[in-house]
Amino acid sequence: MLTNPTQEAVSPTDSTSPLPPQKLPSTRVVSGFGLLLLAALALVTLTNPWWLDDLWRSGSAGSSGVTTVQLSMSGFRPKAIDVKAGTEVRLRLVNAEEGYEHELAIDELGLDYMVQPGSEQVISFTPTTPGSYTFYCEACCGGKGNPSMRGKLTVSA
Ligand SMILES: [Cu+2]
Secondary structure, three states, rough: OHHHHHHHHHHHHHHOOOOOHHHHHHHHHHHHHHHHHHHHHHHHHHHHHHHHHHHHHHHOOOOEEEEEEEEEEEEOOOOOOEEOOOOOEEEEEEEEOOOOOOEEHHHHOEEEEEEEOOOOEEEOOOOOOOOOEEEEEEEEOOOOHHHHHHEEEEEOO
Protein backbone atom coordinates (compact mmCIF):
# COMPACT_ATOMS: atom_id res chain seq x y z
CA MET A 1 0.00 0.00 0.00
CA LEU A 2 2.90 2.38 0.74
CA THR A 3 4.64 1.50 -2.51
CA ASN A 4 1.90 3.02 -4.60
CA PRO A 5 2.36 6.63 -3.33
CA THR A 6 6.11 6.41 -3.88
CA GLN A 7 5.58 5.24 -7.42
CA GLU A 8 3.20 8.12 -7.97
CA ALA A 9 5.80 10.44 -6.55
CA VAL A 10 8.35 9.17 -9.04
CA SER A 11 6.11 9.63 -12.02
CA PRO A 12 5.75 13.43 -11.52
CA THR A 13 9.54 13.83 -11.61
CA ASP A 14 9.55 11.91 -14.87
CA SER A 15 6.99 14.29 -16.23
CA THR A 16 9.45 17.16 -15.63
CA SER A 17 11.83 15.50 -18.07
CA PRO A 18 11.35 18.20 -20.77
CA LEU A 19 14.45 19.78 -19.13
CA PRO A 20 17.00 18.19 -21.49
CA PRO A 21 16.02 20.41 -24.43
CA GLN A 22 16.94 23.40 -22.25
CA LYS A 23 20.56 22.17 -22.13
CA LEU A 24 21.01 22.82 -25.83
CA PRO A 25 21.06 26.63 -25.55
CA SER A 26 23.63 26.45 -22.73
CA THR A 27 26.04 24.36 -24.82
CA ARG A 28 25.62 26.85 -27.64
CA VAL A 29 26.64 29.62 -25.25
CA VAL A 30 29.76 27.66 -24.25
CA SER A 31 30.81 27.18 -27.85
CA GLY A 32 30.20 30.88 -28.38
CA PHE A 33 32.68 31.68 -25.62
CA GLY A 34 35.13 29.32 -27.26
CA LEU A 35 34.87 31.29 -30.49
CA LEU A 36 35.34 34.51 -28.55
CA LEU A 37 38.52 33.09 -26.99
CA LEU A 38 39.82 32.11 -30.41
CA ALA A 39 39.04 35.57 -31.73
CA ALA A 40 40.85 37.13 -28.76
CA LEU A 41 43.90 34.91 -29.35
CA ALA A 42 43.89 35.83 -33.03
CA LEU A 43 43.80 39.52 -32.07
CA VAL A 44 46.74 39.07 -29.70
CA THR A 45 48.84 37.36 -32.36
CA LEU A 46 47.89 40.03 -34.88
CA THR A 47 48.83 42.85 -32.54
CA ASN A 48 52.20 41.32 -31.54
CA PRO A 49 54.03 42.71 -34.58
CA TRP A 50 52.83 46.14 -33.57
CA TRP A 51 54.51 45.70 -30.21
CA LEU A 52 57.75 44.70 -31.89
CA ASP A 53 57.52 47.65 -34.28
CA ASP A 54 57.12 50.04 -31.38
CA LEU A 55 60.11 48.50 -29.62
CA TRP A 56 62.21 48.86 -32.74
CA ARG A 57 61.23 52.48 -33.24
CA SER A 58 62.00 53.42 -29.67
CA GLY A 59 65.29 51.53 -29.90
CA SER A 60 66.39 53.52 -32.94
CA ALA A 61 65.18 56.84 -31.57
CA GLY A 62 67.82 59.40 -30.84
CA SER A 63 70.34 57.46 -32.85
CA SER A 64 72.31 60.28 -34.40
CA GLY A 65 75.48 59.05 -36.00
CA VAL A 66 74.01 55.63 -36.64
CA THR A 67 74.03 54.39 -40.22
CA THR A 68 71.15 52.10 -41.12
CA VAL A 69 72.09 49.11 -43.26
CA GLN A 70 69.28 47.06 -44.78
CA LEU A 71 70.02 43.38 -45.27
CA SER A 72 67.88 41.41 -47.71
CA MET A 73 68.12 38.74 -50.38
CA SER A 74 68.94 41.52 -52.85
CA GLY A 75 71.98 42.49 -50.81
CA PHE A 76 73.12 45.32 -48.59
CA ARG A 77 71.70 48.81 -48.77
CA PRO A 78 73.84 50.86 -48.81
CA LYS A 79 76.57 48.78 -50.40
CA ALA A 80 79.27 51.31 -49.63
CA ILE A 81 79.98 52.86 -46.23
CA ASP A 82 82.61 55.51 -45.69
CA VAL A 83 84.06 56.10 -42.23
CA LYS A 84 87.06 57.70 -40.61
CA ALA A 85 89.84 55.80 -38.89
CA GLY A 86 89.83 56.08 -35.13
CA THR A 87 86.17 57.12 -35.02
CA GLU A 88 83.51 54.81 -33.64
CA VAL A 89 81.24 53.42 -36.35
CA ARG A 90 77.67 52.63 -35.40
CA LEU A 91 75.60 50.53 -37.76
CA ARG A 92 71.96 49.67 -37.38
CA LEU A 93 71.55 46.32 -39.11
CA VAL A 94 67.96 45.79 -40.24
CA ASN A 95 66.69 42.48 -41.59
CA ALA A 96 63.07 43.16 -42.56
CA GLU A 97 62.74 39.89 -44.43
CA GLU A 98 60.60 37.04 -43.20
CA GLY A 99 62.23 33.65 -43.10
CA TYR A 100 65.82 34.56 -44.00
CA GLU A 101 68.60 35.43 -41.62
CA HIS A 102 71.39 37.64 -42.87
CA GLU A 103 74.87 38.40 -41.70
CA LEU A 104 77.36 41.21 -41.73
CA ALA A 105 80.91 40.02 -41.49
CA ILE A 106 84.26 41.77 -42.05
CA ASP A 107 87.08 39.29 -41.74
CA GLU A 108 89.90 41.83 -41.37
CA LEU A 109 88.13 43.55 -38.48
CA GLY A 110 86.97 40.37 -36.81
CA LEU A 111 83.31 41.33 -37.15
CA ASP A 112 80.56 38.75 -37.60
CA TYR A 113 76.97 39.65 -36.78
CA MET A 114 73.93 37.51 -37.54
CA VAL A 115 70.60 39.30 -37.91
CA GLN A 116 67.52 37.16 -37.45
CA PRO A 117 64.49 37.50 -39.76
CA GLY A 118 62.33 40.50 -38.92
CA SER A 119 64.80 41.92 -36.42
CA GLU A 120 67.54 44.48 -36.14
CA GLN A 121 70.53 45.27 -33.99
CA VAL A 122 72.91 48.16 -33.53
CA ILE A 123 76.60 47.33 -33.64
CA SER A 124 79.60 49.53 -33.05
CA PHE A 125 83.28 49.21 -33.73
CA THR A 126 86.25 51.50 -34.23
CA PRO A 127 88.44 50.77 -37.24
CA THR A 128 91.99 52.05 -36.76
CA THR A 129 93.70 51.13 -40.00
CA PRO A 130 92.71 53.03 -43.17
CA GLY A 131 91.80 50.86 -46.11
CA SER A 132 89.05 49.16 -48.01
CA TYR A 133 87.23 46.32 -46.28
CA THR A 134 84.71 43.93 -47.78
CA PHE A 135 81.66 43.12 -45.71
CA TYR A 136 79.60 40.14 -46.70
CA CYS A 137 76.78 37.80 -45.79
CA GLU A 138 77.25 34.08 -45.94
CA ALA A 139 74.00 33.13 -44.25
CA CYS A 140 71.77 33.18 -47.32
CA CYS A 141 71.88 31.56 -50.73
CA GLY A 142 75.02 32.34 -52.72
CA GLY A 143 76.89 33.41 -49.64
CA LYS A 144 80.23 35.14 -49.86
CA GLY A 145 80.60 34.26 -53.55
CA ASN A 146 77.41 36.16 -54.42
CA PRO A 147 78.41 39.71 -55.46
CA SER A 148 75.05 41.10 -54.35
CA MET A 149 75.70 39.96 -50.80
CA ARG A 150 78.85 42.01 -50.53
CA GLY A 151 79.62 45.64 -49.75
CA LYS A 152 82.58 47.88 -49.10
CA LEU A 153 83.60 49.69 -45.95
CA THR A 154 86.08 52.42 -46.76
CA VAL A 155 88.15 53.66 -43.83
CA SER A 156 89.88 56.93 -44.56
CA ALA A 157 92.70 58.43 -42.53
CU1 LIG B 1 72.22 37.44 -46.67
